[in-house]
Amino acid sequence: MEQFLAALRAASEATRLRILALLGKGELTVGELVDILEQSQPRVSRHLKLMGEAGILDRFQEGTQVFYRLADRGVGAALNTALLELVPEDDVTLRSDRRLLDNIRAERFAKAQDYFRANAAEWDQIRSLYVAEEEVEQALLEVQGGKPFARMLDVGTGTGRMLDVFSPLAAHAVGVDVSREMLAVARGNLAHKGLENCQVRQGDMYDLSVDDESQDLVLFHQVLHFADDPARALKEATRVLRSGGMLLIADFAPHKEEFLRDEQAHRRLGFADDEIAAMAMGAGLEQTDLRHLDGGKLRVTIWRFEKPVAGKE
Ligand SMILES: C[S@@+](CC[C@H](N)C(=O)[O-])C[C@H]1O[C@@H](n2cnc3c(N)ncnc32)[C@H](O)[C@@H]1O
Known part of the structure; x- marks a missing residue:
């Protein structure tokens, strides 16, 4: 009761409702909120601090920037959902806030795309070495089974493409x-596509900073070859999977393209089927599918593992 009242009190003020409505469209930095709300930074920060303490917002730091987003669990999350349904969408101030938000997002998107373009040539070169990405994406959805689920973590999300692919589920x-830089590209893409159920954050495959047993699906799409300790990354993925949850890995089969190591920082030139299987099983997972996609110089392999349900044979 006390927690609920504190959350209600923290939300019941005009600027704070505006902040909730804005964060309902995606996470924002303090600076972005200051620009949209046209209030001083100390004032906006005071609101944010109060809302954070009441459990309706989450705060996270990425380098020098501090981001805010709506709390996604507990009383705060439930209250936010209810309030966002009730705020008058056609209110003049909220409409103007949304316009300013759109401008900020368009700027962000353009900036991120510049970075993406600067690196696109290298990425195109790698892409030309294997089957079309649409085929890999289709195969990943098939291997997952097309079943809706609650929570997923896309490790090494890059441009956020896998979030886009799996967001309908x-x-x-x-x-x-x-x-x-990649997170900026991903954020731009998510906002551009209006994927409000997706977020990105800075984090490391060895320390995912999410609760134990909290995820239904963990995905590594073309990421594990950057790892100097892939087994440790798979242990960390296993920690965050709920029992019955699924780990999907897509990576190259063993190959000899040394330029990927020299120029693209690939640590590993692909993985053998049983190498990944041994690591995942060492982490406590069971293999439930394996697929190969041929159609270029490099073979793409998809591994599916599941975390056993305790007590089940
Ligand atoms: C080939 S790219 C992106 C692949 C992306 N999953 C996709 O489907 O488009 C690999 C990404 O892994 C990220 N990465 C590399 N090492 C990482 C680590 N230790 N933890 C998290 N991400 C990492 C890179 O920054 C890069 O964005």
Whole structure:
């Protein structure tokens, strides 16, 4: 009761409702909120602090930037959902806030695309070495089974493409990446496509910073070859999977394209089927599917593992 009242009190003020309505469209930095709300930074920060303490917002730091987003669990999350349904969408102030938000997102998107373009040539070169990405995406959806689920984590999300692919099935999807530039690209893409059930945040495959047993699906799409300790990354993925949850890995089969190591920082030139299987089983998972996609110089392999349900044979 006390927690609920605190959350209600924290939301019941005009600027704070505006903040809730804005964050309902996606996470924002303090600076972005200051620009949209046209209030001083200390004032906006005070509101944010109060809302954070009351459990209706989450705060996270990425390098020098502090981001805010709606709480996604507990009383705060339930209250936010109810309030967002009730705020008058056609209110003049809220409409103007949304316009400013759209401008900020368009700027962000353009900036991120510049970075993406600057690196696109290298990515195109790699893509030309294997089957069309649409085929890999289709195969991943098939291997997953096309079943809706609550929570997923896309490790090494890059441009956020996998979030886009799986978002129709996920109630809530989070992409994690070490690179701030890639996160900017992903954020731009998610906002551009209006994928409100997806978020990205900075994080490391060895320390995903999410609760134990909290995810239905963890995905590594073309990421594990960057790992210097893939077995440790799979242990961390297993930790966050709920029992019965699924780990999907798509990566190259063993190959000899040394330029990927020299120029693209690939640590591993692909993985043998049983190498990944041994690592995943060492982490406590069971293999439930394996697929190969040929059609270029490099073979793409998809592995599916599941975390056993305790007590089940
Ligand atoms: C080939 S790219 C993106 C692939 C992406 N999953 C996709 O489907 O488009 C690989 C990504 O892994 C990220 N990465 C590399 N090492 C990482 C680590 N230790 N933790 C998290 N992400 C990492 C890179 O920043 C990069 O964005």
